[in-house]
Amino acid sequence: DSGVTQTPKHLITATGQRVTLRCSPRSGDLSVYWYQQSLDQGLQFLIHYYNGEERAKGNILERFSAQQFPDLHSELNLSSLELGDSALYFCASGGYNEQFFGPGTRLTVL
């Protein structure tokens, strides 16, 4: 158990809809990283937050947004969903030199 929690575990929705994925970092960690893993691909870095502030941005679509709240949990919002957004979404906490990953949220867009 990494100490990082993600909810929900599974999410099934339709194209055009909007969903929110939630992540709580390990106790004491100020960072949250979000990644997308599509079929047969590695983890694609989306965004990094540190203590409520955005620190680094990867290939995150404009339809996606994230925030980190004062209690340090983070939410990833995905809107106008497309079939290609179906993927595993992981969050992690820690630092660049060692990240602790949650179990992931599997998003299926039908």
Place this chain on the structure above:
Amino acid sequence: DQQVKQNSPSLSVQEGRISILNCDYTNSMFDYFLWYKKYPAEGPTFLISISSIKDKNEDGRFTVFLNKSAKHLSLHIVPSQPGDSAVYFCAASPKTSYDKVIFGPGTSLSVIP
């Protein structure tokens, strides 16, 4: 454009033998390299890392070698055990933004008893 490449999607090794997983990168700004292991239905877990100032780092059965001139790193597992069967991801951080960790596509290792 894939900056971190793992050209072998899968690898099979006999228990007790050495497993060698390879990784190539294209970005000369990468300064810190990591390996993560992932079991099905779980998130990746950190295995071992190496800074660009070193060419080898060892932790128990796991050793990572870095060849900066060739932009190549490898993970050696000796001896391989059935519990090592997992997907292994190579990852790299650029010195311009260490938190922007770039992962490779992964290599699925099967250790046969």
